Each structure stands twice: as structure tokens, then as C-alpha cells.
Amino acid sequence: MTIHFLNAVLDGYKVVNKITYADKEILGPMKSDRSAIVDILCNSDQDDQFIIELQRVKQKFFKDRGYFM
Known part of the structure; x- marks a missing residue:
């Protein structure tokens, strides 16, 4: 399902055929301090x-931190 979502977002710019999750969740002492950061390592159909x-x-x-293709 994630691969389908990524391919829809990339709209043909790249075609993802394999993903691997790299979890980087940071748990703070309070619920409001917690964050979730996940890297998705992608392989395309063109290697x-x-x-x-x-x-x-x-x-x-x-x-300011966003990247647009």
C-alpha cells in the first residue's frame, strides 16, 4: 500500500518497486514532546x-525545509 501511495505522489517521476523502513522515532517524556521520523529507503525500477x-x-x-521536485 505504501508503494502505491509513493508511486501516486511521484506521478511517474520515479517508479518505486521496493521499500525498507528505517525507524527513527524519538520518545519524549511527555506526549506533546514526542515525534515520529521515518526514513523510507526506496529502490526504483531503474535501480x-x-x-x-x-x-x-x-x-x-x-x-523552508521542504523539497519540491
């Missing part, structure tokens, strides 16, 4: 390798 990072954390300068 490219790339990482997509997903985050669930408040960021003051999110737009």
Missing part, C-alpha cells in the same frame, strides 16, 4: 536508490 523522510513533529520553518 535508483533514494530516501523519503516522513515526519510527525511541529516545525516552525517547515516550508
